[in-house]
Amino acid sequence: MKVRGLEARRRDTPKFIREVQIEMLRELAKAWNIKTFKAKIPDAIKILKQKAEKLVRREVEPGDLLITRQLSRHPTEYVHDVFPAIAARQLIKVGVKVSAGQIVRYLIINTKSRRPASRVLAAELVGSTTRYDTRKYVELLLSAGESLLGVFGYSKERLHELALRPEKQVTLE
Numbered sequence: 001m002k003v004r005g006l007e008a009r010r011r012d013t014p015k016f017i018r019e020v021q022i023e024m025l026r027e028l029a030k031a032w033n034i035k036t037f038k039a040k041i042p043d044a045i046k047i048l049k050q051k052a053e054k055l056v057r058r059e060v061e062p063g064d065l066l067i068t069r070q071l072s073r074h075p076t077e078y079v080h081d082v083f084p085a086i087a088a089r090q091l092i093k094v095g096v097k098v099s100a101g102q103i104v105r106y107l108i109i110n111t112k113s114r115r116p117a118s119r120v121l122a123a124e125l126v127g128s129t130t131r132y133d134t135r136k137y138v139e140l141l142l143s144a145g146e147s148l149l150g151v152f153g154y155s156k157e158r159l160h161e162l163a164l165r166p167e168k169q170v171t172l173e
């Protein structure tokens with residue numbers, strides 16, 4: 001199966017998200033026509049739901065969520081506090097030599113933090129107990145789902161409803 005333009009093909013996509021998207025693709029690839037493809041969509045969403053729940057329960061290893069980016073300039077030359085620059089500055093702080101063009105890997109730990117240094121953590125500083133930003137990683141996962149299913153009307157918001165909202169209970173009167 002050839003895959004183009006999806007997160008699974010990007011080098012910067014976390015391993016976990018890449019694997020979920022590929023698993024969803026494999027499920028959808030079992031279809032032999034458009035009718036059976038549409039019938040497979042709920043199965044793909046079920047995979048997305050199970051994996052999103054894993055993220056929320058923090059059952060995903062931080063190492064499987066690392067994002068890889070290449071620095072376009074030296075970390076001190078960035079005007080804005082973009083994640084790769086923050087991670088690179090963390091490395092410099094602990095004595096690692098970092099330069100433009102270098103690959104930096106990091107874990108998103110708290111996108112809402114007022115302190116830029118608390119938003120991400122360089123991969124080299126991640127420990128087994130490091131907590132990641134579940135909300136951000138679920139958002140990235142839902143975006144990967146939308147890349148596959150958006151053309152069929154499954155937006156990130158709709159996938160969020162289907163994957164993370166408890167099913168409504170019917171009350172009998």
